[in-house]
Amino acid sequence: MRPVKALFFDVFGTLVDWRTSIAREAQETLSPLGHRLDWDAFADAWRDEYQPAMQQVRAGAIPFSKLDVLHRRNLDRILPRFGLGGVDGDVRAHLTLAWHRLDAWPDVAKALARLKTRYWLAPVSNGNISLMVDLARRNGFAWDAILGAEVAGDYKPKPRVYFAAAEAFDLAPQDCMMVAAHSNDLTAAAACGLATGHIARPNEHGLGKGEAAPSVPVDVAGKDLADLADKLGV
């Protein structure tokens, strides 16, 4: 692998623990209103709507919109399934922004600070810019720029998103590495010419339900982001 100049990061699952955070946020919001449910199942159900919603954009069936808009639409879809069809608009708006209040995995902030001394760093996530800013401020991520879906006007794994990120940094795809805990993201990035780095997140979807190792060839794999930084020699 030749040295790269920039590292691009997937965020949901790779840098932040969306499942625990969404379950907590849902409980904190809905429990005082008298609702009792399986909060982990609620987080999973909401996340299950994520790919189908983006697929409509990728396929051109609906125009691009920020992920916040899709998150709200997906929330509206799942609430009735949990007997929550009566939850009002203000609560729905607050819940939608739960995705702005996710906590990072414990290794991330410190490892990003190390990596920043050698590489340009940007999230290349399907999350919108304001969502990325909220997560960065909450968790102490020091980005050089916010790239990803909103800048590209389409959703990963569409090639446009990876190419747009490289172009924004004036780099060839070969000079960039996509870092993710999801093999499909890395497969798509590699097809665009980017180098790839995998991080294990074996508990992303619950205990033992996540990628403990890549299922595809990658340039480097770490058991967490600190380990990846070690392997990159930072």
Next chain:
Amino acid sequence: MRPVKALFFDVFGTLVDWRTSIAREAQETLSPLGHRLDWDAFADAWRDEYQPAMQQVRAGAIPFSKLDVLHRRNLDRILPRFGLGGVDGDVRAHLTLAWHRLDAWPDVAKALARLKTRYWLAPVSNGNISLMVDLARRNGFAWDAILGAEVAGDYKPKPRVYFAAAEAFDLAPQDCMMVAAHSNDLTAAAACGLATGHIARPNEHGLGKGEAAPSVPVDVAGKDLADLADKLGV
């Protein structure tokens, strides 16, 4: 003035001293090749091509391109005027990136760090993303995101650039303040509904050649960015 959530910054002239930096970079690059000229005049001539080049984009005569591309085109235009028509492509490419190596005015980095504790901060400059990243790394600017012309696909003072910045942060224009040392930038931002903050840069174009005060009504004016932060109560 109601409180705002985000501060947007003009960069060339407002945060960085382009004239001294470009004169220095030109001298460092061209002097070893045996060229002798008035380096300040060279910087001024290059900058004089800036607005006309962007005007072609604003008017739709040419498609949007990154400012780096316009800087190169403008350099190619002025070199012959200084007897430098024979300068080769590699030197021209290096000179073009002189705009990535500008030094900040001395008050800026520390004041931005203070302001970041209360506001979301982004450059809303006509410079491209990679240029903004280089300036941020060189001068220690801690942005929340890089917004501006490249994200909007047009150049200030077109309204689209100000609106795109507010939209990226999910804010109404009224919740954002444009900060600049140029009254025309602030006039355009105010017409879009943004609050406005002026910083004096009386020596931007040479001693005594710059805006020592706004020539239009603004919400707040500072003698430098530290003074503006004081006046915002940070």
